[in-house]
Amino acid sequence: MIDLRLLRDDPDTVRASQRARVESESVVDELLRADEQRRAAVQAFEVLRAEQKALGKQVSQAKGEEKAALLSRTKDLAAEVKAAETAATQAETALRQAHLAVSNVVEEGAPPGGEEDFVVLREVGQKPDLASPRDHLELGEALRAIDMERGAKVSGSRFYFLTGVGALLELGLLQLAIAQAVEYGFTPAIPPVLLKPESMEGTGFLGAHASEVYRLEADDLFLVGTSEAPLAAYHSGEILDLERPIRYAGWSTCFRREAGSHGKDVRGILRVHQFDKVEMFSYCRPEEAHDEHLRLLAWQEEMLAKAEVPYRVIDVAAGDLGSSAARKYDCEAWVPSQGRYREVTSTSNCTTFQARRLGIRYRDADGKTQMAATLNGTLATTRWLIPILENHQQPDGSVRVPKALQPYLGGRDVLEPA
RNA sequence: GGAGGGUUCGCCUAGUGGCCGAUGGCGGCGGUCUUGAAAACCGCUAUGGGUGGUGACACUCAUCGUGGGUUCGAAUCCCACACCCUCCGCCA
Numbered sequence: 485m486i487d488l489r490l491l492r493d494d495p496d497t498v499r500a501s502q503r504a505r506v507e508s509e510s511v512v513d514e515l516l517r518a519d520e521q522r523r524a525a526v527q528a529f530e531v532l533r534a535e536q537k538a539l540g541k542q543v544s545q546a547k548g549e550e551k552a553a554l555l556s557r558t559k560d561l562a563a564e565v566k567a568a569e570t571a572a573t574q575a576e577t578a579l580r581q582a583h584l585a586v587s588n589v590v591e592e593g594a595p596p597g598g599e600e601d602f603v604v605l606r607e608v609g610q611k612p613d614l615a616s617p618r619d620h621l622e623l624g625e626a627l628r629a630i631d632m633e634r635g636a637k638v639s640g641s642r643f644y645f646l647t648g649v650g651a652l653l654e655l656g657l658l659q660l661a662i663a664q665a666v667e668y669g670f671t672p673a674i675p676p677v678l679l680k681p682e683s684m685e686g687t688g689f690l691g692a693h694a695s696e697v698y699r700l701e702a703d704d705l706f707l708v709g710t711s712e713a714p715l716a717a718y719h720s721g722e723i724l725d726l727e728r729p730i731r732y733a734g735w736s737t738c739f740r741r742e743a744g745s746h747g748k749d750v751r752g753i754l755r756v757h758q759f760d761k762v763e764m765f766s767y768c769r770p771e772e773a774h775d776e777h778l779r780l781l782a783w784q785e786e787m788l789a790k791a792e793v794p795y796r797v798i799d800v801a802a803g804d805l806g807s808s809a810a811r812k813y814d815c816e817a818w819v820p821s822q823g824r825y826r827e828v829t830s831t832s833n834c835t836t837f838q839a840r841r842l843g844i845r846y847r848d849a850d851g852k853t854q855m856a857a858t859l860n861g862t863l864a865t866t867r868w869l870i871p872i873l874e875n876h877q878q879p880d881g882s883v884r885v886p887k888a889l890q891p892y893l894g895g896r897d898v899l900e901p902a
Numbered sequence: 903g904g905a906g907g908g909u910u911c912g913c914c915u916a917g918u919g920g921c922c923g924a925u926g927g928c929g930g931c932g933g934u935c936u937u938g939a940a941a942a943c944c945g946c947u948a949u950g951g952g953u954g955g956u957g958a959c960a961c962u963c964a965u966c967g968u969g970g971g972u973u974c975g976a977a978u979c980c981c982a983c984a985c986c987c988u989c990c991g992c993c994a
Contacts, residue, residue: 526952526963527963529963529964530953530962530964534962536974537975539974539975540975541920544920544975545920554974557974558975562975723949
């Protein structure tokens, strides 16, 4: 939810942001109207309520005929108060609806436009020179690292087994990510992956992403699509000390229905229903969010360097940000078999948008409570196995192990087909 | 699944219809005293909204798990729900 004070003081900024996102501008005016109507309704109620309270005090002191006279007046007033309260509650509900319809205000500098309008910030690393690259599945099957067939047999399409060196590679990658995060002062966290509706709602994942989320109907719980959700809900309703940013590195399995992606990326483990991820999550003061965002990006790039994978960084266009993010950078790793870059990390600056909905605040130097900012970013996921396998493949089908991952594979520097 | 108990201000706790936004303690902050510290004493110490003021601020409304009800008036009475805890059972 955006800051209503900003909306009142400077609605044009909000309209411009909506325009940059290629989203409706009229919702801004609807929100302005709802805000006004709510204030009017609340005021009407408060006046009546104050009167009622004052009369109530007199009643408690009066007696006899005087009391009877007072009581005859209060009866009508009570009905009016009730009506005004109902109206105020309705106006409040309407405001919330309108509030939820407006996306976060885009950070200055974000490229305008839609999905295709991203800006490439840099390309890093040397693409391997491969005559006819095998894809990750072919490599993974030869190494007995990835078993899609049995995944499908046991659980259906878009499920897989990681076995042997595949499992080791995944665990090693995630541990490497956790180790790096801890080195930089993150608190490692293993969150619950089943969330109550309100936790899911608070983080906004039941909005546009609703069809992506698995729901366990019998228990009214949701499977997380990212540990961002539990890590954001972790401090909901709290007032934090944000002298310095509070950072968590969440390790969790993630579940996605991939409902709208039929026929897309069906081969291998690029797009699957279940994967593991280490996610960075920061709470900080809003004025620090911009710098924190760049720090998260730098940590992602450090991890990619450890994986020894060529990648590029893109500045995601406003129209492709999702409603919570004000700015988003993706790192895309080179995938030789596809001859193109594919997303392996994403980091979003949600400014105060997510925190406002979750009620996450901090105390400023004057002791006043202020809305916190939240940011998140991928540090490693199962998907990384794709560029790792493909970029390090050798003509004989063996795969080199990046130096940083070797300790997790028993010191092996190359994986041979079984 | 069964049986009980509970949910009040950072934490603990008092509060059975108006004098309660709410008691007391702990913790925290400030002060007195002290060379300094401790102790003692004094003071302050929830959040959100609205209106007014450039502003420190003032006034006002809401909030005692959530939602409804009774009442002129509810933390307090009634109903429903949620969550937590304990014990028993079951499973691992």
